[in-house]
Amino acid sequence: MKYSKYLAVLVLFIVAAALPNYLGLYQLQIMNFVFVYIAFALSWDMLLRSGQLSFGIAGFAGIGGYTSVLCGYNFALSPILCILIGSAVAGIVALFVGSQVLKLRGLYFSIVTLAIGEIFRVIVRNLEVTGAAEGILLPNAIFMGNATKTYWLMFAIATFTIIISILFQKTRIYYALTSISNDEIVAASSGVNIFKYLVIIFVVTSAIQGMAGAAYWQIYASVTPEGAFNLGFALLPITMALFGGVGTTWGPVIGSAILSVTAEYLKLQFPHGHLLVYGFIMVAAILWFPSGIMGVFKQFTAKFNT
Amino acid sequence: MINSIVNQFKQRNFLFGFILILAAIILIGIYKPAVLVEGLQRSALYALIALPMALLLGIVDIINLAHGEFMMVGAYFAYFMSAQFGMDPIVSVLPALLIFFIFGLIVYYLTFKHIIGKPPLNQLLLGFGISLILSEGMTAIATNAPRKLSLDYVSSSASIGGVTFGTFEFVYVAGALIVLLGMQLLLKKTATGQAAVAVGQNPRGARVVGINVNNIYLLIFCVSIALISAIGPLFMTRYTLFPQMGSSFTLKSFSLVAVGGMGSITGVVYAALILGMGETLVLSSLKYGKWAEIIYFALIIGVIMYRSHQRQVK
Numbered sequence: 226m227k228y229s230k231y232l233a234v235l236v237l238f239i240v241a242a243a244l245p246n247y248l249g250l251y252q253l254q255i256m257n258f259v260f261v262y263i264a265f266a267l268s269w270d271m272l273l274r275s276g277q278l279s280f281g282i283a284g285f286a287g288i289g290g291y292t293s294v295l296c297g298y299n300f301a302l303s304p305i306l307c308i309l310i311g312s313a314v315a316g317i318v319a320l321f322v323g324s325q326v327l328k329l330r331g332l333y334f335s336i337v338t339l340a341i342g343e344i345f346r347v348i349v350r351n352l353e354v355t356g357a358a359e360g361i362l363l364p365n366a367i368f369m370g371n372a373t374k375t376y377w378l379m380f381a382i383a384t385f386t387i388i389i390s391i392l393f394q395k396t397r398i399y400y401a402l403t404s405i406s407n408d409e410i411v412a413a414s415s416g417v418n419i420f421k422y423l424v425i426i427f428v429v430t431s432a433i434q435g436m437a438g439a440a441y442w443q444i445y446a447s448v449t450p451e452g453a454f455n456l457g458f459a460l461l462p463i464t465m466a467l468f469g470g471v472g473t474t475w476g477p478v479i480g481s482a483i484l485s486v487t488a489e490y491l492k493l494q495f496p497h498g499h500l501l502v503y504g505f506i507m508v509a510a511i512l513w514f515p516s517g518i519m520g521v522f523k524q525f526t527a528k529f530n531t
Numbered sequence: 532m533i534n535s536i537v538n539q540f541k542q543r544n545f546l547f548g549f550i551l552i553l554a555a556i557i558l559i560g561i562y563k564p565a566v567l568v569e570g571l572q573r574s575a576l577y578a579l580i581a582l583p584m585a586l587l588l589g590i591v592d593i594i595n596l597a598h599g600e601f602m603m604v605g606a607y608f609a610y611f612m613s614a615q616f617g618m619d620p621i622v623s624v625l626p627a628l629l630i631f632f633i634f635g636l637i638v639y640y641l642t643f644k645h646i647i648g649k650p651p652l653n654q655l656l657l658g659f660g661i662s663l664i665l666s667e668g669m670t671a672i673a674t675n676a677p678r679k680l681s682l683d684y685v686s687s688s689a690s691i692g693g694v695t696f697g698t699f700e701f702v703y704v705a706g707a708l709i710v711l712l713g714m715q716l717l718l719k720k721t722a723t724g725q726a727a728v729a730v731g732q733n734p735r736g737a738r739v740v741g742i743n744v745n746n747i748y749l750l751i752f753c754v755s756i757a758l759i760s761a762i763g764p765l766f767m768t769r770y771t772l773f774p775q776m777g778s779s780f781t782l783k784s785f786s787l788v789a790v791g792g793m794g795s796i797t798g799v800v801y802a803a804l805i806l807g808m809g810e811t812l813v814l815s816s817l818k819y820g821k822w823a824e825i826i827y828f829a830l831i832i833g834v835i836m837y838r839s840h841q842r843q844v845k
Contacts, residue, residue, distance in 0.1 A: 278652045280659070329838055332594060335655050336785050340831055343782065347824045456778065460663055463656070498671030504663030511657050512645055 241380060245373045253372045255489050257444065260379035262485045264386045264437035265462035266477035268430040271390055273471055275426055276406030280459050281338030285431045286438025287345055287453035289315040293439035294361050294448045304367040308439040315435020316428050323427040327420060346454040360449030367443040375444050382440055386433050390474045398422060464503045467510040470517025479518055552804060559812060564694045566815050572700035574807025575707040578800045579762050580780055581787035582710050585799040587755040588788050591731045591748060594651065596658025598784055599777030600665035601756055605631060605763025606772050607669055613680055620764040627761040635756030639749055647748055662778065669774040678772040685768050702765060710758060714796050727751050786831040806830060
């Protein structure tokens with residue numbers, strides 16, 4: 226059983242590595258979506274494991290995207306460096322916000338993360354430096370628009386997120402966060418520094434979201450306020466993570482892989498209101514299958530084994 | 532009710548805040564009288580939108596993240612009634628109340644009923660999902676095109692002492708007063724209202740003393756949905772409609788409820804006054820008018836900082 230797991234990961238990796246040779250430009254583009262959404266959904270889920278619900282994916286992705294494009298536009302830095310700076314800035318914003326808001330949990334935290342994207346959208350839309358409502362256009366896309374190279378970049382970011390998630394599941398941070406989400410008072414009285422761990426995980430996940438957002442907008446070589454802080458970036462990854470199964474590493478990955486391909490299909494079929502399906506999936510997941518596909522799968526294998 | 536207002540004034544903090552707000556309003560009145568009237572109308576609209584959420588979130592502790600979307604659906608309802616049957620939007624408030632009370636009933640039985648008593652994260656996610664269904668459903672029905680009715684009486688105006696202002700918007704002031712008084716009466720004078728307050732404070736205790744907790748949740752939820760949806764028709768007479776307009780009002784309502792203090796109905800009205808006056812003042816300046824949206828973020832952030840500071844002191 227243990228080896229089959231590693232084997233599955235290896236097969237997945239080989240398939241992912243071989244894909245650029247067989248796919249066309251449009252399919253590679255969809256694969257980029259898949260990887261971005263894996264990074265978003267998984268990082269969102271990592272924070273959820275500590276019991277904090279964030280709606281800030283759109284905000285941090287937008288911050289990362291704007292920072293990286295601004296760096297490229299004003300200082301002509303190399304795109305990879307820009308992406309790292311974008312990630313760092315998103316992390317710093319998260320550190321600042323988190324150190325204020327994480328003392329108040331639950332409702333307040335969720336609403337403030339929801340407001341972050343809106344705040345930055347208003348700021349970015351009104352400043353001259355950020356190109357106001359038109360946004361900024363870079364002279365060149367990352368890697369001169371080479372589809373295979375961008376595929377590898379996004380693949381690296383998704384893999385990086387998966388590795389971080391697995392690391393968090395294996396180290397003491399996992400036990401600290403699990404105890405926090407189970408019962409904060411018990412966690413605090415057994416010597417867990419709740420606040421410290423919550424800030425760490427919030428900063429790390431936001432930096433990942435910033436990085437994925439930065440890479441995404443570097444591929445497009447442009448940012449606009451309405452695009453970069455689009456609430457869809459918050460909605461879709463949350464739905465994907467819920468659909469795949471929260472609290473696991475592979476649940477959000479599988480959810481993102483399935484739903485981002487479906488999203489592309491639906492977008493072509495129903496130009497107006499294709500996200501309706503996602504709303505229904507979200508509601509259904511919360512009401513009827515809270516552990517997602519992974520939960521259903523586990524139930525099935527448990528039945529099969531006995 | 533007068534007693535409760537007098538009691539509020541006896542608290543020093545409250546008195547101080549009240550004097551501060553009053554002084555600010557008088558200053559604005561001297562500086563730009565038009566801002567005062569328009570600010571009052573805008574504040575009333577915000578209060579009107581936030582009051583149903585204050586009832587649901589403040590009193591019985593249910594957070595409905597689809598709050599603004601219900602208003603959007605109500606507004607589209609009035610639009611189509613007007614476009615199809617020529618029904619006046621103001622008149623369509625009444626059928627909207629009834630229809631959306633039933634709609635709220637259905638939504639409650641299908642979704643929120645199963646979530647009550649579960650962690651608040653589930654409520655947030657559920658509300659988010661419902662808001663997505665409503666706004667995307669409306670996009671599928673009515674597309675993204677912005678819609679606006681042109682009504683004659685909306686643009687009526689009057690002028691007093693050289694200050695010209697729209698008269699139609701006083702509908703919002705009247706509406707806010709009616710809703711405020713109605714809610715106060717419901718919560719303070721009726722047995723149902725008292726039961727709702729008890730359920731909000733301690734659901735298990737309320738059940739022990741023989742209150743039908745489920746019915747209270749159901750009633751308050753439906754009243755809140757009916758009210759917010761019936762505000763939609765009033766809203767759409769003045770503003771342009773599009774399916775995504777709701778979410779910003781959900782955020783604004785939440786921040787007003789948080790600023791006013793959970794459980795306080797009158798607090799929401801004061802918070803709305805601050806927000807409405809502040810926004811109008813910033814809007815009235817030509818140079819910085821675009822930054823008006825920042826005001827309520829300042830409000831949210833201020834309150835959150837204050838609350839988290841309080842928590843640290845404890």
